[in-house]
Amino acid sequence: MTATAVLPDGFRVRAPETTDAEGIFDLISAYNTTLVGFADCTLNEVAEKIVEPGFGRSTDGFLVLGRDDVPVGYGAAFAKGKHDFVEIEVTSPEPSVAAWLYERTMQRATAMGRAGGHAEITVDVWVHHDNEPLRALLSGNEFDLGTTYFRMRIDHAGPVVAPALPAGVTIRRGAFDDASRWTAHEVILAAFHGQFGFVPRPHDEWVQALEAKSTFAWSQLTLLEIEGRAVAFRTCGDEFIESDNCGHLSGLGVIEEFRGRGLATFLLRDSFALDAAAGRAGTILHVDTNNPSRALRLYESVGMAPTLVMDGLRRTLSTS
Secondary structure (H helix, E strand, O other): OOOOOOOOOOOEEEOOOHHHHHHHHHHHHHHHHHHHOOOOOOHHHHHHHHOOOOOOHHHHEEEEEOOOOOEEEEEEEEEEOOOOEEEEEEEOOOHHHHHHHHHHHHHHHHHHHHHOOOOEEEEEEEEEOOOHHHHHHHHOOOOEEEEEEEEEEEEOOOOOOOOOOOOOEEEEEOOOOHHHHHHHHHHHHHHHOOOOOOOOOOHHHHHHHHHOOOOOOHHHEEEEEEOOEEEEEEEEEOOOHHHHOEEEEEEEEEOHHHOOOOHHHHHHHHHHHHHHHOOOOEEEEEEEOOOOOOHHHHHHHOOOEEEEEEEEEEEEEEOO
16 A cells, blocks of 8 residues: 655654563553543553564564654554454554554555465454544545454452353363363364454464463363363453453353353353452453354353443455
8 A cells, every 4th residue: 555644743663672562551551541541451461462473573563752752653563374364553642643553554464465475465453442533544444344342341249159060061271281282272263263353373373472471371271071072162361450350251162063052151150250269359351242152142141241342443455
């Protein structure tokens, strides 16, 4: 795509460094607070995304500095799978900077797809539902609504009774060896196949990405088995302990042919009991409201309620 946006005089851009994490966090958290009333990110999350496997700081990130060298804008492009899907990020309170970052991240996304040998790519952006300026910028550049995610939460006022394991089901807590991690990854790929924004990662990269997260441990991955076959999974994390004192159910899925047997409900209630026993104020998860497994209905049925709305916008474009 052809660049048309221009940075204001006195602004400059460079690649992000690991030492920029705090400045980028300050920018993003202040911006989010104006939109939704709280930071909706942590310093650890920002720092880990800068060094996430597959992200090249020198080519994929754009940090815009103002006249006093304070960050006023940040953009990034992250290629998924075979580089035919790219997720971009654009944050700036300055409309001209946001427009410039949009163009640079889209140029980078196009280059990624071209280098991967693709005639066209799909670009996704996640936007707070109340972020009207960014939504207008994206809509004016042919992005359409792909789906809407809810952040769901349930509060724990005291102990929560642990659920009974469904008949014929075996639970495996933790994935401490290569074999169990391969099994878990295969279940995740099968359970999430075809869902919006999900692009399979090579196994080694998936492992590396999880181990790079300070909020994840292999003890937080749980599998359910039926007749020796792993058919459901759950991953948890500590992303919301600092901000909300809440557990985070970061992934939950059941292979399609085993849905409707109460496996997901068990994993949910088991998480609630574990979080309550650990003194957590609640449990948080995110759900695609267009999920074909009707996950939203399930989460509402166990007492969870939405606290934040995020929209996934998407555009498909040629790389030529």
